[in-house]
Amino acid sequence: MWTVSENILDLASIHHKETIFTIGNGYLCTRGAFEESYPNERRATLIHGVFDDVPVAFTELANAPDWLGLTIFLNGQKFSLQDGVLHQYERTLDLKSGLLKRVVRWQAPGGQTATLIFERFASLADEHLLALRCRILPEFDGTIEVRASLNSNMDNEGVLHWRFLDQRLIPTPQGQVAALRVRTRKSKIELAYAMRLDVKINAHQNNQPEYWDVESIPTLRVARAVRVGQNVEITKFVAIATSRDSADPMSLALRHLENASDFETAFSAHTRAWEDEWNRCDVIIEGDEEAQLAVRFSLYHLLIAAPRHDNRVNIGAKTLSGFGYRGHAFWDTEIFMLPFFTFTSPHIARNLLEYRYLTLPAAREKARRAGYEGAWFAWESAATGEEVTPTWVPDFHDPKKLARVWTGDLAIHISADVAYGVWQYWQVTGDDEWFARYGAELILDAAKFYASRAEWDAQRQCYTFSDVIGPDEYHDHVNNNAYTNLLAQWNLQIALETLDWLKQHFPTQAQTLTERLRLTPESLGKMRDVAEKILILEDENGLIEQFEGYFKLKDVNLSDYEPRTRSMHEIFGIEEANHYQIIKQPDVLMLLYLLRERYDQKRIRINYDYYNPRTDHTYGSSLGPSIQAAIACVMGDVEDAYEHFLRAARADLRDVRGNAGDGIHAASAGGIWQAVVFGFAGLRVHGGEWAISPRLPKQWKRLSFRFWLHGKQHIVDIP
């Protein structure tokens, strides 16, 4: 089970399929739009770090010039699936090799028939290189014409980010190269594209395309006479580089293009690189094809979006596969995606965490502006880590009104989420050097933020966090959200541990950080004091109140609303939802899941039994189901867990939420790995030790996966 495929063309579900069939290599991704254009397509190539200004959302990944364009004419008739007769159609994404292939037997309106085989990949062996091959087997004597272009005129749903700079034709030993340079309008990031077209007829080289020098769309064109049974093979190589990579991106692009000799050679290097990925990351499930495919599909999409050579970028909530959330990164990274990378690909996890390290200045500035100390990371984070959560968005029902988005102001749990990712990375990798150099500062400065943000309640003699939003976004402006308070407490505790550890093992760095972060005895005392006296709303049985007053909210039976096709948020309305106990996603349970070593089964159970039936599992947050599956496993409810797992597994593949066209649900994809590994397999680690406690769905015949712990790879194989 390595392939996602379709054999029926459905131009109505084009956006969903474009997301599904996205290819990429951790440097960029290209959505699965066709080589030829169709109306309403969302054709997009998104390159890590290439952000540009946009109204309302402040910044977004700019949809880069299109490199796919290939217009084909059979005897002068333009190849388009909207015309003519489609005799055969199949599209396959091979997750193992990251190759997207389309086989089409098509009859032009004039009667000429040909089989066309399109293949494309974004090289994982050379992240600047993209390759597209089209083989045409004509069943007629006549002409075949192919036009290959680079198109600068790409937009993000109506917003244009590019200024054309220049284009030219460059002679090279391998043939004429069309070169294009563009620049983002505000952020002034330059992109260089270089394109070469190799043409073979019956395996004989037959190049020399004509050049159409139309500004902003350089085009190479070949027209050849063919006979029945001949084999026309066109390879379009495109190399891309940006001014983020080099001061002279065009030279860089040209060098990478020069390294590409032919499709097969480039593809071999690419598949070897993918072999390495799967050797580290693959999860094998036998006895359940849907689960097997869903897991590999999820890991494929995490892997193609994961920066391998760049620590200045993060993975957005929709990876690089769509316009949703505009490429901004959320807590989704540390809490949902990062565990997969930490356990299988520490080099990638490190890049993601170093990104947070590089955004410390912006996080400090965010805290400072709000009147606090330490590092308050952006709820939505992009190029610099400045807060880019929209503050106001047009009201869905009346665009003349605006709705206030509060997460950027109130979701303070983000700093502890980052600290959690750092701590977990250290625990799993045992990478002390990295932790001392980068991790410790992140944890300490996050703790400093919470110490300064906590408010002393003289009456109750405790610290509180008022006016926050927890993971459950159906309730905003709440006080003492349990997730926030307890994770902040945890953050403060491990910060103090961290400093002690540093003093022992890296005394110079301890000294440096003490000075840089002004960790005076008073400020450390404050951390300790807040950690000890933070308000915890837990009853004598261990039932935790999600936030102050939550238990007094109206309680309804969710099943009274079934069947439904909308979220409870929509059914109640944004304001009204605040008055009910219905929650969008696990909140207390999420906390218990993250800190599961601290809670015994009984305490988790009492909370599980309370919150599980009050969670909008079907139409609430897409972040919910996978984690819910993992928690259900902890509870031993494997059947329940599997139901949640399937819900997550289908979010993108079956588009059950109807929004897969906006891009992959990356947190859900990361959560699927956690559900399998921490849930069904029950993996626990402690120091360099690990243990599993499998509770597999009954149809699963085998579950096998790999992970790294303290520098060693371990293989789990559960029969």
Add this chain to the structure above:
Amino acid sequence: MWTVSENILDLASIHHKETIFTIGNGYLCTRGAFEESYPNERRATLIHGVFDDVPVAFTELANAPDWLGLTIFLNGQKFSLQDGVLHQYERTLDLKSGLLKRVVRWQAPGGQTATLIFERFASLADEHLLALRCRILPEFDGTIEVRASLNSNMDNEGVLHWRFLDQRLIPTPQGQVAALRVRTRKSKIELAYAMRLDVKINAHQNNQPEYWDVESIPTLRVARAVRVGQNVEITKFVAIATSRDSADPMSLALRHLENASDFETAFSAHTRAWEDEWNRCDVIIEGDEEAQLAVRFSLYHLLIAAPRHDNRVNIGAKTLSGFGYRGHAFWDTEIFMLPFFTFTSPHIARNLLEYRYLTLPAAREKARRAGYEGAWFAWESAATGEEVTPTWVPDFHDPKKLARVWTGDLAIHISADVAYGVWQYWQVTGDDEWFARYGAELILDAAKFYASRAEWDAQRQCYTFSDVIGPDEYHDHVNNNAYTNLLAQWNLQIALETLDWLKQHFPTQAQTLTERLRLTPESLGKMRDVAEKILILEDENGLIEQFEGYFKLKDVNLSDYEPRTRSMHEIFGIEEANHYQIIKQPDVLMLLYLLRERYDQKRIRINYDYYNPRTDHTYGSSLGPSIQAAIACVMGDVEDAYEHFLRAARADLRDVRGNAGDGIHAASAGGIWQAVVFGFAGLRVHGGEWAISPRLPKQWKRLSFRFWLHGKQHIVDIP
């Protein structure tokens, strides 16, 4: 004085010059961008009525595909004023014939020199036809290559409105025609472009361009060997039609292209059409070249934006010459521009007023939603007359904050402004049929709005209008703005007059309107009552208070702030400006100017002396100076009047406000005509009678103009 010209190329003031050198024909306008592209240009063609959705401002005129593109190569070297040596440069806009001409003698970096003469016009004889001619006189033996394109990839400052539909090459008896179809994304307006390229060498036809079929940018290309002294002449004809004109816009465009035989013939028809315009509209000023040119320049820009064959559109605050205010129409039309059309071109005035008639459903809906009756016209009006004033705009200083724009909610004087335009049209033209058919309903329904909007003040026993914005926008949320109250009163009075007149002359229409507008005795009684008892804040000397409490505001001496380069609004800040008597533009004086037959000289004088020194003439509203000039004439202060007049005259030609790049200040242009005709010449009309009371600036040797009154043209010639 018919020409605006430059002979020095200044690529830094490119936006200002693009506005100045805009050409148009009342169907569309094209900014004076060059045929070849330059970075940061604001190349734009705006077509009346072709609106599409945009965030924040709701709708805007979509920047149509570019028809100008002409890329020229001399011996393979691309013609660009950024390279090579510029030996001669001159650009001239002939206001008389609407021809924009550029003469360039240029030496390519490789040494080849040529003189290039570019000419373009938007045919006034055939509003679908555009013509561009380039004559090249090479001083070398070699090749000349020309590429002529249509470019769909145009945006409105980063916002894209187009979807490409298709393009093709069509053989016609006159040669190959490149045809392009695009459609706006949301409003689904289709545009059809057809382009033909005629090439002559030494006056001999030499066509057969090559076609580069690059999607979205169809391009015709010719490359010819030339010798020193040969004369290469390229004519690019483009015809444009939209789905607003025809269900088959492409056929329409092709027909109009077919009618274009050659440049000279098309140009002759065009100049004859312009002759007719100037025969109706010209104003002659002798002894003052700057004034002469400024007036003709203003009238030229009003005429090229004036819809001659379409009553579904209006003239935006920046005409069709720039992106400012996004093509939205304001009170600027009726109060500032319309008098020029009413007196010189009633057929155009009629279209503009019928536009308001067609927006009555939206105006009624706006009133109804706010809880009122009658017609409350949109402060910013576009395709339908729905209110499209932005409600919230990003704060200039902090884009994460928003500023509320109140004019759409509070500027209620707009309905009386429309009524004023209607009434004046009727008084000047004596067009009873039109008035009965269209005008009466506009006036009556506007009056109905005011009758329902007025609030009864039991204590003072009068009606009030609270929480409004008058013409002076330095003060918002004011009560009983004098302009609003008195113009509403006037509206109510003429509405009652109108109904009486209708009953006498068009009894059926009187009956129809009585029923349609539910003009019951009660509702008419209410109109009368409000008109009688509306609060007027006027002291015993006749000094009118701009709004309730205005006299209690802080009074400052404007000269204490001189010299300054910013508006008082910027100096005080938006909030703080509310606390001062400084005003942005005439408000009480504007009212006295409009209703000047009702006020004697003494009453105007006392108000003039009070408000004139408190007005931010230099950096306040661009609407102010021309009207201030007219009022100063009424006061006999000719010198003062002339100073204001020059300020208006220089708004665009000299870009004194620094924002001419956003488009022509259309209200100022209309005000300039009013300052000359109503101010310096002192024209008054009453019924079919007219009189002048000239008070010319001393250097003016002659002032002559024409106008139509009750169906007869009159010529004024003041020596």
